[in-house]
Amino acid sequence: MSKVYASATEALDGLLFDGMTIAAGGFGLCGIPELLIAAIREAGTKDITIASNNCGVDGFGLGVLLESRQIRKMISSYVGENAEFMRQYLSGELELEFNPQGTLAERMRAGGAGIPGFYTATGVGTVIAEGKDHKDFNGKTYILETGLVMDLSIVKAWKADPSGNLVFRKTARNFNPPAATCGKICVVEVEEIVPLGSIDPDHIHLPGIYVHRIIQGQHEKRIEQRTVRKREAV
Amino acid sequence: MGWDRNQMAARAAQELQDGWYVNLGIGIPTLVSNYIPDGVNVTLQSENGMLGMGPFPYEGEEDPDLINAGKQTITELPQTAFFDSAQSFAMIRGGKIAMAILGGMEVSEKGDLANWMVPGKLVKGMGGAMDLVAGVGRVVVVMDHTSKHGDSKVLKDCTLPLTGKGVVNRIITNLGVLDVVPGGLKIVECADGVTEDELRKATEATIVN
Numbered sequence: 001m002s003k004v005y006a007s008a009t010e011a012l013d014g015l016l017f018d019g020m021t022i023a024a025g026g027f028g029l030c031g032i033p034e035l036l037i038a039a040i041r042e043a044g045t046k047d048i049t050i051a052s053n054n055c056g057v058d059g060f061g062l063g064v065l066l067e068s069r070q071i072r073k074m075i076s077s078y079v080g081e082n083a084e085f086m087r088q089y090l091s092g093e094l095e096l097e098f099n100p101q102g103t104l105a106e107r108m109r110a111g112g113a114g115i116p117g118f119y120t121a122t123g124v125g126t127v128i129a130e131g132k133d134h135k136d137f138n139g140k141t142y143i144l145e146t147g148l149v150m151d152l153s154i155v156k157a158w159k160a161d162p163s164g165n166l167v168f169r170k171t172a173r174n175f176n177p178p179a180a181t182c183g184k185i186c187v188v189e190v191e192e193i194v195p196l197g198s199i200d201p202d203h204i205h206l207p208g209i210y211v212h213r214i215i216q217g218q219h220e221k222r223i224e225q226r227t228v229r230k231r232e233a234v
Numbered sequence: 235m236g237w238d239r240n241q242m243a244a245r246a247a248q249e250l251q252d253g254w255y256v257n258l259g260i261g262i263p264t265l266v267s268n269y270i271p272d273g274v275n276v277t278l279q280s281e282n283g284m285l286g287m288g289p290f291p292y293e294g295e296e297d298p299d300l301i302n303a304g305k306q307t308i309t310e311l312p313q314t315a316f317f318d319s320a321q322s323f324a325m326i327r328g329g330k331i332a333m334a335i336l337g338g339m340e341v342s343e344k345g346d347l348a349n350w351m352v353p354g355k356l357v358k359g360m361g362g363a364m365d366l367v368a369g370v371g372r373v374v375v376v377m378d379h380t381s382k383h384g385d386s387k388v389l390k391d392c393t394l395p396l397t398g399k400g401v402v403n404r405i406i407t408n409l410g411v412l413d414v415v416p417g418g419l420k421i422v423e424c425a426d427g428v429t430e431d432e433l434r435k436a437t438e439a440t441i442v443n
Binding site: 120221 | 280283284289290300306310319323326360363396397398
């Protein structure tokens with residue numbers, strides 16, 4: 001059975017349904033599964049709950065699913081880059097659950113690793129801790145956070161081989177590996193599918209057991225904050 | 235009178251020790267990297283998944299796959315390592331990062347920090363700030379001592395929602411440096427041209443000797 005599909009739409013065939021939960025990789029606009037997001041927009045799936053560190057910007061990334069009103073709830077750590085997000089949130093159309101960034105990453109990792117909950121000191125004494133189980137270990141207080149298991153993971157990697165072994169590039173790795181592991185099904189988009197055996201097995205960042213479907217495509221890879229320095233005169 | 239943004243950053247850079255792994259927040263803390271003393275080698279962590287953060291790229295050399303936690307394009311160094319977000323926060327939560335230098339809206343005499351939301355205003359989220367203050371070895375907050383209206387931001391109790399409770403070790407403001415100690419805050423030094431009396435008057439928190 002081949003894991004390689006011809007397009008994002010074909011790779012998502014049969015996986016999308018209204019009210020589903022999705023984990024998405026990416027940090028800001030870096031390493032986001034932009035082709036799969038566009039295909040979900042095309043499919044028109046509604047009432048989606050998405051766990052993703054951010055929610056794109058207006059007109060790009062997960063922002064396009066906000067414009068089409070396909071997202072019911074976001075689980076995120078930072079959503080400041082998006083005017084449409086704020087409009088929908090303040091008008092009550094969109095539900096938002098803030099998770100501290102590390103707690104969100106660990107919830108994905110734990111969910112994918114079969115760990116239903118874990119204790120962390122992050123958020124103790126803040127609004128994040130309200131209503132959560134508190135427990136002391138060695139004289140320090142921790143709160144219970146739960147692992148996330150989602151219906152679908154959408155992930156962006158740099159390279160894949162046909163068995164789904166993945167290599168990421170620089171800081172575009174970010175949430176992609178933990179997001180990949182916490183979905184019941186994981187679909188990955190890559191810049192290049194390389195032949196079996198061409199990735200050194202010691203250099204694989206995420207083994208193919210986590211990856212069910214793969215597509216190769218062209219990525220815009222938009223830069224959110226282009227920041228440069230001047231060349232000093234020689 | 236007092237320190238400007240760059241002088242506050244330069245003073246914060248004196249906190250760094252050779253060999254440390256450090257996380258710098260957005261704003262004045264980012265400027266700290268311009269003032270790292272000679273002979274002090276620190277490795278900067280960016281919580282989106284990088285150790286060994288380099289300077290901004292030259293124009294034309296920006297890489298969309300290489301950004302910092304503020305989503306700005308940056309560069310790598312010979313010692314750079316990349317990793318995923320779960321591992322990034324494992325090293326933060328696990329106490330492997332020696333120090334975080336962060337901005338603040340309010341700090342209390344008990345070391346409580348508020349820097350992520352103002353009720354009634356646009357709430358963007360806490361990002362990695364709650365994880366950092368809960369996990370790193372030492373937390374230094376760099377901020378203005380008073381609001382635009384002259385109200386102290388160094389308080390007995392924070393009025394804004396907290397980022398962390400009892401997490402701050404040292405506060406560096408435009409007026410001076412204070413440590414969180416049992417019973418209140420202890421003055422470490424006054425900024426250039428600031429008297430101890432002026433620093434005390436601008437501080438609502440209890441100052442202990």
